[in-house]
Amino acid sequence: MPLYEHVLIARQDLSNTQAEGLVEHFSTVLADNGGTVKESEYWGVRTLAYKINKNRKGHYAFLRTDAPSAAVQEMERLARLHDDVMRVLTVRVDAHAEGPSIQMQRRDERDRRDGERGERRDGDRRDGDRREGDRGELREPRGEDRGERTERAPRGDRF
Secondary structure (H helix, E strand, O other): OOEEEEEEEEEOOOOHHHHHHHHHHHHHHHHHOOOEEEEEEEEEEEEEEEEEOOEEEEEEEEEEEEOOHHHHHHHHHHHHHOOOEEEEEEEEEOOOOOOOOHHHHHHHHHHHHHHHHOOOOOOOOOOOOOOOOOOOOOOOOOOHHHOOOOOOOOHHHOO
């Protein structure tokens, strides 16, 4: 049977369990039509490149399948009719790659790298001296150091 890779994007207001339930639903649709799901990954909520149906983010899921084309067509048809699914991309491949997908590899590397440095993911400073209204801007001293003008042009010269 042909090998396929599918990426599903679901609405952002779903919970993680509901999004993973969609993956299980479409996996059973493929299995009912004679296909098998070799591997599935939930990539989490990610920002979209552009708005889709007024959504800026979406739940991404990835499936590697071995299914006949009729099963894939039925799964895509049901995904287009499902209200929670915004987009589906299906690609036929010659062979499935071993191990996790590129997206999961990047996430693992990023988590490892952040753990080694001890950085926070929220972008807050370590010293904890952030005050209200402090956005981290550099403030220049007032007065002569700033190079203020002492004379101004008359109002008639301005356009």
